[in-house]
Amino acid sequence: MTAAASLSDITARIQKATTLAELDVLEQELFGRKQGLLTVAMKELGSATPEERIAKGKELNALKQECTSLLASRRQELSLSMLGSFGETDRLDVTLDLPARQRGHLHLIPEFIRSVEDVFGRMGFDVAEGPEIEDEARQFDLLNFPKDHAARDAQDIFYVDVDSPPDNRFLLRGHTSPVQIRYMQTHKPPLRIICPGKVYRKDADATHSPMFHQFEGLMIDKDTSLANMKAVMITAIRELISPNAEFRFRTGFFPFVEPGLEVDMRWQGAESESREGKWMEIAGCGMVHPSVLKNCDIDPKKFQGFAFGFGVERMIMIKHQIPDLRSFYEGDLRFLKQF
Numbered sequence: 001m002t003a004a005a006s007l008s009d010i011t012a013r014i015q016k017a018t019t020l021a022e023l024d025v026l027e028q029e030l031f032g033r034k035q036g037l038l039t040v041a042m043k044e045l046g047s048a049t050p051e052e053r054i055a056k057g058k059e060l061n062a063l064k065q066e067c068t069s070l071l072a073s074r075r076q077e078l079s080l081s082m083l084g085s086f087g088e089t090d091r092l093d094v095t096l097d098l099p100a101r102q103r104g105h106l107h108l109i110p111e112f113i114r115s116v117e118d119v120f121g122r123m124g125f126d127v128a129e130g131p132e133i134e135d136e137a138r139q140f141d142l143l144n145f146p147k148d149h150a151a152r153d154a155q156d157i158f159y160v161d162v163d164s165p166p167d168n169r170f171l172l173r174g175h176t177s178p179v180q181i182r183y184m185q186t187h188k189p190p191l192r193i194i195c196p197g198k199v200y201r202k203d204a205d206a207t208h209s210p211m212f213h214q215f216e217g218l219m220i221d222k223d224t225s226l227a228n229m230k231a232v233m234i235t236a237i238r239e240l241i242s243p244n245a246e247f248r249f250r251t252g253f254f255p256f257v258e259p260g261l262e263v264d265m266r267w268q269g270a271e272s273e274s275r276e277g278k279w280m281e282i283a284g285c286g287m288v289h290p291s292v293l294k295n296c297d298i299d300p301k302k303f304q305g306f307a308f309g310f311g312v313e314r315m316i317m318i319k320h321q322i323p324d325l326r327s328f329y330e331g332d333l334r335f336l337k338q339f
Contacts, residue, residue: 220305257286
């Protein structure tokens with residue numbers, strides 16, 4: 001078969017093509033860089049005489065334009081016919097159940113802290129924050145810790161290796177109480193704040209971590225009493241953990257409160273079958289010690305108040321019956337997706 005016959009055959013095949021893929025194959029046969037019929041025919045002009053080159057060149061250019069036009073026209077016809085068939089072949093079934101779209105969510109800890117801020121915010125408490133690197137004065141001295149208190153020992157607290165006065169070293173805060181000190185030093189009563197944040201202690205096991213989260217609360221006014229404290233704490237715990245919670249308050253010692261109390265809770269119900277009837281310690285609290293008020297230039301004869309502290313992870317572990325605190329920090333999606 002001659003080149004002219006082959007080209008004539010391709011133009012006929014273009015008109016008979018029924019799919020866009022067929023047109024792509026025919027286009028390659030015509031204009032392929034190495035074996036395309038028109039490409040080869042154009043290259044052969046180089047060996048022809050000048051007269052033949054002129055005649056054949058005009059013939060090939062006319063054939064090239066014809067094929068290009070035919071390809072474009074047939075491609076448009078096939079595209080339009082495919083669009084017309086979409087109504088039958090590509091209908092949208094509005095009754096089809098689509099797969100659920102995966103969405104992320106906050107980690108348990110910041111999610112719970114948001115809930116804490118919401119619950120106490122509705123009771124009129126502001127949120128106060130402070131640095132995680134503190135000095136011994138705000139961590140211990142101004143909170144009425146004696147110089148020989150065990151919490152000051154390097155086995156219990158992380159000291160920071162930087163230049164500092166020997167009697168007021170820098171450390172990673174072991175509780176968020178220094179935030180209360182900072183707030184009392186810059187604000188005058190009445191005060192009502194919570195202080196959420198990270199704290200650091202040298203503990204590491206299934207129920208302790210070198211870094212964990214706390215939120216403490218402080219309320220100071222002229223007539224604030226233990227009854228106010230109990231009402232605030234009971235309301236908060238019932239909203240944050242369970243409305244069926246029961247409470248008992250036991251005496252306990254903390255240098256910065258007098259009297260000091262420890263709070264236990266238990267609750268009945270299906271969500272707590274494994275802990276039903278068991279008392280669990282959940283918080284420490286008490287009336288702010290007069291010495292702490294004096295250290296912050298607040299007159300203890302005019303004002304009094306209460307303070308309390310909760311472990312965020314502990315409250316979540318109690319609420320969801322999580323046995324190992326380390327699960328919060330391992331990044332295991334199988335654990336995180338449960339909540």
